[in-house]
Amino acid sequence: MNQVRRILLVSLALAAAAVGSVRAQETAPQDGIESAALDIVPPGPPCALTVRDYLEHSDSGDKIEIEWGLSPDDGSGAGDVTGYVLSRSLAEGEVGDVLEEIASGATHYVDVSVEPGVEYYYSLEAYDGTNSSERVWAGPVAGRVNLFQWSRLSVLVLMLLFFAMVTWFTAAAGKGAKLFVRRIPGLNAIEEAVGRATEMGRPVLYVPGIGEIDNIMTIASLNILSHVAKITARYDTPLIVPTARAVVMSAAEEVVKQAYAEVGNPDAYNPDNIRYLSDAQFAFAGAVNGIMLREKPAANLYMGAFWAESLLLAETGFEAGAIQVAGTAMVSQLPFFVTACDFTLMGEELYAASAYLSREPKLLGGLKGSDWMKVVSIVLMVAGIVAHIVGLEWFVAWFQTQ
């Protein structure tokens, strides 16, 4: 009997609990429903919406800057603003397309998709996830095209100063002023290397890098090639120029051919020695290494833009026993060339080579101008450090281009 009573009691207790649970569900509304039902008050609208042409960075008229004050319910008041909806239209009073949904707390936005000169109207409303505030309007505003990028004024001033110095030194050199240029052993070694190849009766290999023709290092390299070709033409030594770019090959053909003609030995020019190998970096490196091992040039000259293939070339040349001179402004490749080559032209020396080798006054003027610009740069750097220390931030800021 006791057992039966116990079972009845447990059953009653479970039934009571079940009924209580159902009632609780009936009376307690779900959280979401409760808040949706209760929040019928829209948030306060954002205030002081202003729109203006974006000026800070002297843009091309394709940007409008928009600013506003926070809704009274954003961060304070009801504190339920979850974001703002910014719309743009071409006519006053029209809502237009939604431009951006901006998170709460923001008071600034730059529209980067405007057509220069076209007038736009902007509207902004705050929303709390359920309700949107009254819409506030601003406009019309148009992106104005700027004719000068004022943030780059410092670059222009320094560039003009540099150009003035180059022009001045060029003119001075033209009038016969003696311009001192320090000795660059790497460039002196080029003639030695070609001479050695001539003595050994073996060709000279000139690699103008793997840069495209629009790379200034390639242009500098072609200038040096012109001088090298004149020397090989004079000595009647074969000159092999493997290239990785078809346009560079075409330019190299012209440069070498012209150099042979200028020296008066056009018959010695062999067009088959200016070779296009491959655009692929390592296929090119493999092909040049093949030339080094099969045709055994006595002098290898690497001038121009090189990447990871630099050491593959220079080490193979070293193993083959050739005298090697390299020149590049690729700082990351310089250690490889320094290690594997007899002489290396570093950075600016590559650009100075043409002037140094030809000793033409006009070119030497450019070189001298660069040297003086370096002095100006060092002075400005020291001045910038001092200005920063003493708090003259405007001086430092003037040189910032972004």
Add this chain to the structure above:
Amino acid sequence: MRREIPLAITFLVGMFMLVDFFVPHHAVSSAAAEMKQWGTIVIAASILLGVGNLIRVHYKKISRKQEGWGYSIVTMSVMAIMLFFGGPWGTIQEGSAFNWMFLNVQVPLQSTMFSLLAFFIASAAYRAFRLRSVESSMLLISAIIVMLGRVPLGQLLTRGLPEQATLPWLTEMIMAYPNMAAFRGILMGAALGVMAMGLRVILGIERSYLGGDK
């Protein structure tokens, strides 16, 4: 005229690109973008010149049976095969014969060449780090510090020492000061060299790249 026209084109295009740097007007930037696109198209089209050169050089080599002419046959055959499959059936489509050969022949071959670099670095480093002079000794010592400081072993070796005596700290000092100073010095010199060279080319003072000075 053969020299004047290229010089005039160089001057006009060079000056226009300079103007583009300073004038944000969309008319200038869009014209500059158009010009750059022309450059890309000209460069892409020039591949025909390269192919022509390749065929000429290797054909002569094969016909005269010059030394290494066997390699020329391989080069020409491979080029013909790639052209044959790339033309009618496409180049980058997945599953195409061209794409298969590119991925399974050219890419592994290039990777092999690239991986050879590890051995070349080892032999070059051996020569560079030999104790021959004060400078090479400094290079050797710096290299040892930097190499050890960048691996866990370096940290382990100097564990327990004051921070300024640990290998990772010394590595950072070497990289951040003497190394960076030299790096920036070369970069600045190169940047000025580029500007001077650019000016010489735009103004037509430097004209060797057009084929001779005259």
